[in-house]
Amino acid sequence: MPWIGMYIALASLFCILAMVADLLHGFRNRKLYFPCKYFTLNAASLSVIAVAMKLPVDLSNPMRGWADQIARIGSMAFMCTMMANLLPSLATMNSKELLTNIIALDILVITLIVNVCIEVYTGVIGYFYHFFMLIAVFYVAMLLILLIIHTCSGLTILKSKQIIELKYQAGHETALNDLELQQPGRLNVEKLKQHVKNHWIMAGTGSPQFITACSAATSASGVICVVSTIIHVLISALVISETERLRKYEYGSDYKWSIPVILIIQFIGCLVGTIAPLCRCYASLSFKLSIKWIWNHIKVFKVESYWTQKLYDLKQSSVSFSVTNRKTKMVIHNIKVIFLIICIGLQKTVVVACKMIALLPIFFVIFVLFCIRCWKWFKAMFSASSIVMGQNPEKQENFNDLRRYVLQLQDDMELSERTLKSISKSVNHLIKKGEKQQPSNLVKLLREFKGFEGVGKYDSLHIPPLFATDYLDCWSLPLVTLTAVAVSLPKIQNEIVDRLLSSVSEGLTYVTLVEESLNATDKYVSTQKAAKVLWLEVEVSNKWVGKNLKNHAPELNTAGFILQWFKNTAKNMVTEVQNDNSIYRSICANSMYRITESILLSYHTNIDELSQEDLFTELSSIIADILTACLTNLPQVIVTKCHESVIEKRESSVNATVQLLGETMQIINNLQDRELPDLDPADLPFIDKNGVIILIIPLLKNCISSGRIKLM
Template identity: 60%
Template sequence: MLWIGIYIALASLLCTLAMVADLVHGIRNKKLWFPCKFFTLNAASLAVIAVAIKLPMDLNNLMPGYMDQDVKIGSLAFMCTMMANLLPSLATMDNKELLTNIIALGVLVITLVVNVFIQIKTGLLSLHKYQDKLFKTASDGKDQSTNMYVYAHRYGIAATFYLGMLLMLLIIYACSSIAILKSKQILDSKYKGCHETTLKNLESVGSLTVEKLKHHVRSHWIMAGSSSPQFVTVCSATTSASGVICVCSAALAVLLVHLTIGYLRDYKSDYKWSTLVIFITQFIGVILGTIAPLVRCFANLSFDLSNKWKWNHMNVFKVESYWTQKLCDWKHSIIPFSISSRKSKIIIQKLVSVILSVCVEFQKIVVVACKMIALIPMFLMISVLYCTRCWKRMKPMFTYGGIILVNTREHGDMFADLRKYVLTLEEDVELAERTLKYITKSVNVVIRKAEMQQPNNLLKLLEGFNGFKGVGEYDSLHVAPLHSKDHLNCWSLTLVTLTTIAVSLPTIPQKVIDGLLSSVSEGLVYVTLVEETFNARQEYVSMQKAAKVLWLQVEVYHKWLGNELMELATHVKTAKQILECFRDAAENMTSEVESSKICANSMYHTTKAILYSYHATIDMVSKQELFNELSSMITDILAACLTNLPQVVAKKCHTEVIEKREAGVLAAAHLLGETMQIINTLQDHQIRSLNTDEMPFVDKWCAYHVNHPFA
């Protein structure tokens, strides 16, 4: 039993660390509404939570000591804290996951409530063992029986309060889930309309400069941030109510700890001293886990309360349509019956309609109750804001000799252009200017941080870029493919093939070789992004996978399809012989592995094309000259591919799945910051004859240079 207790303590520690990780993540990313990233509701977390709350579930083991009783009550407080922290994670799930996890959580909570209720009724959660001693009259002759009775039954009373809190949180979970289903549909519809508008605006501006891309990223950041399901859920009355419940739970836990601080070593169960470890771990989890729900209580301050929020009974008792719309839709939908009796269908349909009507009214009651609970932090924060503003007005009187400085500048038009990208559930609600400014600054911070992570080796390689002539030099229409009738190229495989030949050349200084490998390695990161964004056909995907496998061999093991590059170089003396050696190795490749055949075909085609382009002068080409020519081709091909980066950034801003939009825009902002200098470098070197649809394909570039050899 001792080891089981340690196991429970470890599970509790894991839950605490997950809550703290979300807390730190929110602070580091300046998201003080603390989105759930590490501590989310899923099968794994439910399993760990079930272990952490095992003690209040235990009906078989007597736990008569003070600490034994305290740890059971502490587990209930810990469960309340975890549920309050997990609530925003409901918004990250699709409909099926939401239903499954809510049912699983409901089963767990109801089981816990029933088990604790049984313990209250049977006396397991009270101090019956000590009642005779506690009910004695004190030596001074005064009757203290009433106080002792309350003291003896404080565990049962506290447990009853916690059961009520757990049931309230479970009801809040169910009501929030119903609202989330509809709110996602509303926000998704608004997002798609706004995205189409921004896309049309982007297409009408011509070439995508860095400033235009910044505006595009910023607008989508606001769209994704303001319509984030977690953000909208946190700003709801149910989340504020859950935060208040969590704070009350923590306050009660602190009070009980204060009352039994002198009995920390009074553990008499089979779990022995592990109960103390569990108690300390879970109490720390309660204290730290209360921070995020407490801050979320004030999430509605994202709206300008001083100007936009009207304090009247209609706002408090008004239930917005998205809270009940999903239930109404279910009520008016046709239920598929497998029975043939018409009367049975009518009875079932009416029964379902009545049940859903009751659910609609119950949902309204819960929402109104949550709004009333949410008034507590609202009143507190408004009082703080009022005092703060009064102080700001009075402070200049003391600072500037009684002259009150009033800033009369209107800020309304400052963010007018960005405000149109804010998406809210209700048309008459606006995001406060300070919140809009904060969201805008946050994306600027991401871009600035990414600017500090520029691919320096790649930029150094691109310094020698002077056009796209090298894109067509490695390809030739006069070379027949080795293994297929139709020869296809992809950016990454072409680059890896050319780099393989270049790094195998002897007499080239190792420092130069390492520099080329580092530059191509950095470039392939962005080349892969271009290919994943535009070249999604199966044949291209196969080539891209083959290129990744081959690059691992070349960069790490200095091999090409199992052949040591240094051994290939030792058997040749001239540049022509090196090309012929790779050509023959590719032609004689007998492997049936698909990736090996693809790599061999690319090497054969590339070496033949280079040999053909030199014609009779190949014998006079030195190894250094061949290396310089290959480096120039690699640079030109990289530059041609990376001209598609603005389109990649624009496309990454948009994601169909609403739960992944914030992550998509974050990736786009980071990519823009990293590649800003590359985009500026290549901005004036684009080939206007190639349209936007052709630019992502290396074959189109090659065909263009074959037809325009002097371009």
């Protein structure tokens, strides 16, 4: 039994660590409503919670010691804390997941409540001190209220998402129109910053967890969590002060020495787990706190339609009956209507009760906000540059522009200016964070080779493929193929080769984003997949389709022989067997054959005089040109990735897009002044429509004629 007690303690520790991880995630990302990322309601967490609640559901063990009694009651307090922390995670679920998890939570909590009631009735709880019975009944009531709040919130979340989704679509259209109404031309960094900031505001204020965390239900659950923790702390302090009794009746159960371990861990869990619900309660009030809001909140406890709309929809919906008797159908229908009318009334009662409970900490929040304002006023007195407490009319006007993109369930509510300013600052912070992670090697390569003239300017020499295929060329495959040829040149110093590999590796990260965002059709996906597998070989193993790039025959000491070896190897590699491996080999071989054949034909009889150093330089130049052509699509990628159709994934998608903008700002600025090829903008994302792959021949010919390559 003591080892079972340690199992309970370990399960409790896992729950605490998950709650701490959510705390750190919230502080790190400046989200004071602390979204649930690690401690969420699912099958795994419910299983761990069930293990952690072993003590209060154990009917077979009397547990008559003082420490046993406190541990059993402390588990109920710990359960209140965990339920308060889990509430925002309901917003991340679809209707099926929500129904399943709510039912599972109901079963777990109802089982816990029933068992505790049996223990109170039989005297198992309160064996020495009858006051423990009252505390146990109090926790039973708190658990029941929290369970009702979770169930009512589950009914509200689906309708809330629908309302927010409609408002998001309207805001997205407004953002696109604003982008088009700005000065014509290619998208620059400033335009992109404003566009991602607009979507950041929509994603942040329209996040399902943000909406749930700012609801009256979450505030009420936070108050209940804080009260239950305070009572548990007081009871523990009271009993521990009775040292003589504690020593006399220390352990009265079979769990023995594991009881204090469980008690201490769950006590810490109550303290740590109270932080997030308390902060959510503060955030829920401070995000929208104003005198007008307080007056409207106190004057009429209005129950908004989204709280009960789901129940009204169920009431008005028809039910398919398997019975044919008309009277039986009428009875079933009337029972359903009566049941739903009762549920609607209960839902309204719970909402009003939650709003009343949420008013309890309002004076504390007002006091905190008053202290913050006084501190800002004090700082402004010693800051000569601050205007009206650190704000100026220009910034005020920008915040008013951003306010159009704030998504809220109630049209008569306004997000406080301080909250809007905080969200705006978080965008700038994330962009600066991305700027520190800019791809330095890639930027250096693009600066060193500023060519862009090959895209769409020259006539292409068509090299027929080795086999009939429906697979289209993608950006990444020729880049990897050209890099493989460059890596194979034995006379090039390892440092130079490694620098090129690093540049291509950084570039392929963004090339992949272009491909996945703008040309992710089935015909492109197969080629892109082959390029990813091939790049892993080239970068990690210095191999090309299983062939060692550094293991040429001794006579292959010139650039021409090496190119011919690649061409012949690729030609011999193509087989007629169509399995997954052969398709990958055929795609890679076809790319290598066409590229090497283009280079060989461009030199004719002068190929033997081409040095490895000159070939490496030109291969690097061509790689840079292809990267340049591909990365001109980055602004379009950023605009595309700002919009995410799945509401649960929207915030993380915009987060990644903002960081992408920060990482690529220097690249976008460098490419801004380069002249685009005379092509349809719709063709720019596709390598096979702008002739970049055929760029090799005219570019090399141009290099020879201009003297960039000197024939020996």
